[in-house]
Structures are given as C-alpha cells and as structure tokens.
Amino acid sequence: MNRRNFFLHSAITVAAVSPLQAGARSPAASPGRPDALGVLHDSVRCIGCRKCEAGCQKVNADILPTPDKFKSPEPSFYHRSVMDKKRYPDFQRYTVVNRYRMKGRLPIYRKFQCNHCIEPACASACFVKALYKTPEGPVLYRPELCVGCRYCMIACPFYVPAYDYDNALNPLIYKCTMCAPRISQGLSTGCVDACPKEALTLGRRAELLQIARRRMAENPELYVDHIYGEHEVGGTCWLYLSPVSHKALDQPDLGKTPAPEPVSGILASAGIAAGILPVLFGAAAYIIRRREKCADAARFGKTAGKADAAVPNLKCSDKEGRQ
Numbered sequence: 205m206n207r208r209n210f211f212l213h214s215a216i217t218v219a220a221v222s223p224l225q226a227g228a229r230s231p232a233a234s235p236g237r238p239d240a241l242g243v244l245h246d247s248v249r250c251i252g253c254r255k256c257e258a259g260c261q262k263v264n265a266d267i268l269p270t271p272d273k274f275k276s277p278e279p280s281f282y283h284r285s286v287m288d289k290k291r292y293p294d295f296q297r298y299t300v301v302n303r304y305r306m307k308g309r310l311p312i313y314r315k316f317q318c319n320h321c322i323e324p325a326c327a328s329a330c331f332v333k334a335l336y337k338t339p340e341g342p343v344l345y346r347p348e349l350c351v352g353c354r355y356c357m358i359a360c361p362f363y364v365p366a367y368d369y370d371n372a373l374n375p376l377i378y379k380c381t382m383c384a385p386r387i388s389q390g391l392s393t394g395c396v397d398a399c400p401k402e403a404l405t406l407g408r409r410a411e412l413l414q415i416a417r418r419r420m421a422e423n424p425e426l427y428v429d430h431i432y433g434e435h436e437v438g439g440t441c442w443l444y445l446s447p448v449s450h451k452a453l454d455q456p457d458l459g460k461t462p463a464p465e466p467v468s469g470i471l472a473s474a475g476i477a478a479g480i481l482p483v484l485f486g487a488a489a490y491i492i493r494r495r496e497k498c499a500d501a502a503r504f505g506k507t508a509g510k511a512d513a514a515v516p517n518l519k520c521s522d523k524e525g526r527q
C-alpha cells in the first residue's frame with residue numbers, strides 16, 4: 205500500500221462509517237476540525253498532466269450538464285495549450301489545472317476547485333440552505349432547495365460556484381463535491397485516483413497538515429513555508445503546498461477570519477424577504493454578470509464593453525473580477 209493509498213484507506217474508513225449528513229454550521233464543522241476529509245495538492249510534485257481534470261470529468265459525467273468530452277473546444281485533456289489562458293471551474297468542469305510561468309523556473313501548476321471551507325461563505329450566504337457543510341468535510345448542494353439567487357457566487361472568496369446560464373428552465377449551481385457520493389461508498393475522488401504523481405492526497409485534515417509539514421521539513425529548499433488553506437478564511441479542507449508564494453499562483457491573501465455570519469437570518473425575515481428579495485436578486489444578477497465581464501476582460505485582454513460606459517464608477521479590477 206503506497207502512501208497515497210494508506211491515507212486514502214484511513215480517510216475512507218472514517219467516511220464510510222459516517223454517512224454524509226446535512227449540517228450547515230454544525231458544531232462538527234467548527235474551525236480547524238482535524239478529522240474532516242480534505243485533499244492536499246502539492247505543486248512541487250504536480251506535472252500539469254491534467255489527468256485529474258479527466259478523472260473528474262469521468263466520475264461526474266452523469267452530473268455535469270455538458271461535460272468536456274461532449275462539448276469542449278479543448279481537443280484533449282492531454283493538450284497543454286489550454287493552459288495558455290488562466291481557466292476557472294465552471295458548469296462544464298468542476299476542476300481545472302492552471303500553469304504559471306516564472307523567469308528562471310520550470311512551469312508550476314496549481315489545481316483549482318472548491319476548497320470546501322471549514323466555515324463556507326457560500327453556505328452562509330445561502331438563505332434557503334441549498335449549500336451546506338457536512339461534518340465529514342465536503343460542502344454540498346441541494347438543487348431542489350436552490351432559488352437561483354446566486355448569492356453563493358458573490359460570497360465565495362475563491363470565485364468557485366458556477367451557474368448554468370445555458371439552461372433557461374432550471375439553471376443550477378455547479379461546484380466540486382469532493383466526490384462525496386464516491387467517498388461515502390468507500391471510493392477515492394476521481395481526481396486523486398487519476399493523479400500519476402501523488403501530487404494529490406486524500407485524507408483527514410490533521411493528517412494532511414502533518415504530511416505537508418513533513419515534506420516542507422524534509423525538503424525546505426523546495427517549498428515555501430506556508431500551507432495555503434491551513435488558516436485562510438478560517439481554514440479549508442483542500443490544502444496546498446507550493447515552491448513559490450501562493451499569491452504568485454493566484455491564491456489571494458484573505459486573512460484568517462471566516463466569512464461573516466450568515467445573512468440568511470436577515471434575508472429570511474418575513475416581511476423583509478417578501479419585498480426586498482426581487483430587488484436583491486436583480487442586484488445579484490447584475491453584480492455577477494459584471495464580475496464575469498471583468499473576468500473575461502482580464503482573461504482575454506479586452507475591455508468590458510458597454511457596461512463600463514453605463515456605470516462609469518464601476519471599474520474592472522483584479523479585486524472585482526475573478527482572481
């Protein structure tokens with residue numbers, strides 16, 4: 205049994221005896237919970253092969269509305285040319301791997317998906333509790349409760365939740381599930397299973413932190429002394445090791461404070477909700493579309509177009525657009 209499988213086995217043992225349960229802000233999901241499941245991504249080991257992306261598509265082919273294999277313009281998961289642009293998870297793919305070129309170094313790769321925050325801002329913002337934190341670690345989504353307000357998209361500090369604008373009848377939110385259905389059956393995640401370099405490790409958060417610290421101690425010249433996700437926004441279940449500053453890999457400095465307390469209590473208040481929700485939905489839709497225009501402008505080097513002229517005080521910036 206190799207190291208990956210050892211930790212996978214111990215993680216699955218925990219998960220399998222405790223079925224995933226709903227529980228936004230349950231006591232078990234308190235900050236720093238050591239036995240929550242998570243994944244460590246090590247950019248020192250990652251070779252950017254994108255097999256994790258392919259593995260994710262394979263195990264989620266029945267869930268994603270138009271998985272890459274049917275619709276993507278990307279010719280193959282094994283083409284690196286798609287990494288010429290920075291990419292984001294969206295409703296066709298729960299995860300992407302981005303490439304970072306730096307002078308005097310080989311390229312560095314960083315996997316990008318939901319971080320399954322210990323205190324998830326998306327769940328806090330969701331006043332119908334369609335998004336919720338499970339005690340086992342994954343942050344999950346109940347489409348039957350979702351009202352399509354997209355507050356989760358605004359609230360997430362990592363710009364992860366995606367919306368299927370192509371589906372006019374029943375648009376839903378899409379994001380990585382940490383393969384909760386597979387984990388609860390004693391299986392690994394699609395991405396961890398597919399990684400040929402053990403750059404991804406599934407395990408309990410406390411074990412992953414130990415592994416990360418050991419790697420840093422054994423090879424201090426290879427790693428920066430920072431495990432991204434250990435403390436950021438109260439801690440996340442996905443953790444990251446890097447040979448360069450995490451900021452250089454588009455992992456922003458978000459501080460250690462979890463997201464604000466839920467706005468759901470305010471929004472759910474009778475009276476307020478009835479009158480204000482339509483206005484807020486409209487504002488949310490505007491802000492999200494605006495963010496996406498800014499993100500597209502940043503990605504493709506264009507201006508955001510007419511929306512800028514209509515709202516002269518709203519400038520595209522890195523902070524406003526997706527990271």
Ligand code: SF4
Nearest residue numbers: 318319321324326360
């Ligand atoms: S990364 Fe975003 S979508 Fe994922 S749990 Fe955290 S706040 Fe929610």
Ligand code: SF4
Nearest residue numbers: 260380382383394395
């Ligand atoms: S944990 Fe599952 S859903 Fe999330 S990126 Fe990996 S394979 Fe995809």
Ligand code: SF4
Nearest residue numbers: 250251253254256399
């Ligand atoms: S499969 Fe592993 S090595 Fe390949 S890109 Fe994904 S994380 Fe990196």
